Amino acid sequence: MERSLKEHFEQTLQEVSIDCAIFGFHAGELKILLLRWKGTDGWSLPGGRIYKEESTDDAANRILKERTGLTDIFLQQYYTFGNANRLTHLSKQDLMELLELALGKDYFHDKINRRVVSIGYFALVEFDQVQATADWYTDEFRWWEIPDVPKLLFDHNEMVVRALHALRQQIRNQPVGYNLLPEKFTMPELQRLYETILDKQFDRRNFQKLLVSYDILEKLDEKRTGGANKSPFLYRFNKSKYEKAMIDGVSFAM
Amino acid sequence: MERSLKEHFEQTLQEVSIDCAIFGFHAGELKILLLRWKGTDGWSLPGGRIYKEESTDDAANRILKERTGLTDIFLQQYYTFGNANRLTHLSKQDLMELLELALGKDYFHDKINRRVVSIGYFALVEFDQVQATADWYTDEFRWWEIPDVPKLLFDHNEMVVRALHALRQQIRNQPVGYNLLPEKFTMPELQRLYETILDKQFDRRNFQKLLVSYDILEKLDEKRTGGANKSPFLYRFNKSKYEKAMIDGVSFAM
DNA sequence: CCAAAAGTGTTCTACCTACACCCATGG
DNA sequence: CCATGGGTGTAGGTAGAACACTTTTGG
Known part of the structure; x- marks a missing residue:
């Protein structure tokens, strides 16, 4: 293990x-996947290294697959973090202890002293499809609701803020939902997704009109039963129309 | 020179x-500053290295200052280029010859074999204020109109395209012009700036109404004489209101 | 039968768009 | 005096915002 890890490191950029901000949507809430570093209570975004022969986009997709099992996911670069001192809320002393616990003696000195620029990607995933797996230096993964995200290691809190901002920009110019919702969903579910991401309430009727006008949804002959109320229709995305709308852009002006 | 260059290299990230896309506005046209590599006809964007103790933003500002003499300029990261093989239109053979000519024997092998990720920044500068200076590996700088930009080295044509796209996005959500125009300018000049950036014509009266509505302009008691027509009023930006609008955002919906 | 939530259509308003006439300047 | 381009205001259209009543479902 240690040996192959070393070899792996040597084949990657130094x-x-x-670092990936992986967003999921569950129980009407937007959540983000965080990892806890081995034997510590320090949390961070899932991250990884770039092989020397690999593009950064390919590396981001590989890392996403390693952590979630998912491929062909909406994944987008949003910002590159290049502060010389990528701060943490911990003192240098505490950070060193934490890193030594999680990484072992061989790597923590390297990690704390090396200047590393991090390319931030964000991903939107279907919550129930995710088979999350911890990293070699972490022993727990967990979905966190955005307002509950704790103080993170390094500059990862800033990363979450910027990723969320990028997601919000995104949703105003491109349709969002294909990768965040199950195949079939109701209009109120889609609305709650938009409301959660943008932290804003919309009028039910206007929302429906606007989304239907994009011409990316197929209304199905099924309804979701179970609630003590009128059963809503199920919809699904028309993949080709959705992809066209991703390229051409839409205007979510609410 | 060679010695200090080597020392400089060793203090920077490898x-x-x-790479900076530096846009200026002159004679009613949007232009971009390009450098020609020594003894060759290969052109590229101005670029530079990052000192180990320096943030990427600081490095970008330093590079901008080195090439243009300007400080306190609108400068923004727009994309990080991380393809493993950052293509050029030249064959590897031709590229090697070109690099050897420009960089000298000591550096070209390094340059061609090293995997480098480049962070793209774009800047908006006041054309007449620029005192452009060539780099150690270039012997000519020149402003190019966007449609005339030739085939560039590496992936720099893609960089120009993406920078322009980012600039166009920018202008729809934030006011633009403070750094691209001289202190005093006329409404038609400002309009031509917008028209050039967005490659689109606007109605004179509607444009004026919209820009005035942002409440970032001061109308002066001076006019620009010299044209064979009615003298237009001069305006200038109210710096504090402009900066507030940069933060709060505006909507340029034309 | 009642509470909860979804289905549907119309009116109002505000902002963007289109448009015309007069005036100053230089040649 | 004429050509060029700038100064200004108004009317119309479109798209977003506001809004109510009816229907279905489970308890």
Whole structure:
């Protein structure tokens, strides 16, 4: 293990890494996947290294697959974090102890002293499809609701803020939902997704009109039963129309 | 020179660099500053290295200052280029010859074999204020109109395209012009700036109404004489209101 | 039968768009 | 005096915002 890890490190870039903000939607809430570092209570975004022969986009997709099992996911670069001192709320002393616990003696000195620029990607995933797996230096993964995200290691809190901002920009110019919702969903579910991401309430009727006008949804002959109320229709995305709308752009002006 | 260059290299990151798309506005046209590599006809964007103790933003500002003499300029990261093989239109053979000519024997092998991720920044500068200076590996700088930009080295044509796209996005959500125009300018000049950036014509009266509505302009008691027509009023930006609008955002919906 | 939530259509308003006439300047 | 381009205001259209009543479902 240690040996292959060392070999892995030597085949990767030393000054550039990737950190992924992986967003999921569950129980009407937007959540983000965080990892807890081995034997510590320090949390961070899932991240990884870039092989020397690999593009950064490919590396981000690989890292996403390693952590969630998912491929063909909406994944987008949003910002590159290049502060010389990528701060943490911990003192240098505490950070060193934490890193030594999680990484072992061989790596923590390297990690704390090396100047690394991190390319931030964000992903939107279907919550129930995710088979999350911890990293070699972490022993727990967990979905956190955005307002509950704790103080994170390094500059990862800033990363979450910027990723969320990028997601909000995104949703105003491109349709969102294909990768965040199950195949079939109701209009109120889609609305709650938009409301959660944008932290804003919309009028039910206007929302429906606007989304239908994009011409990316197929209304199905099924309804979701179970609630003590009128059963809503199920919809699904028309994949080709959805992809066209991703390229051409839409205007979510609410 | 060679010695200090080597020392400079050793104090910088080896796997990350910065390339700047520097836009200026002159004679009613949007232009971009390009450099020609020594003794060759290969052109590229101005770029530079990042010192180990320096943030990427600081490095970008330093590089901008080195090439243009300007400080306190609108400068923004727009994308990080991380393809493993950052293509050029030249064959590897031709590229090697070109690099050897420009960089000298000591550096070209390094340059061609090293995997480097480049962080793209774009800047908006006041054309007449620029005192452009060539780099150590270039012997000519020149402003190019966007449609005339030739085939560039590496992936720099893609960089120009993405920078322009980012600039166009920018202008729809934030006011633009403070750094691209001289202190005093007329409404038609400002309009031509917008028209050039967005490659679109606007109605004179509607444009004026919209820009005035942002409440970032001061109308002066001076006019620009010299044209064979009615003298237009001069305006200038109210700096504090402009900066507030940069933060709060505006909507340029034309 | 009642509470909860979804289905549907119309009116109002505000902002963007289109448009015309007069005036100053230089040649 | 004429050509060029700038100064200004108004009317119309479109798309977003506001809004109510009826229907279905489970308890």
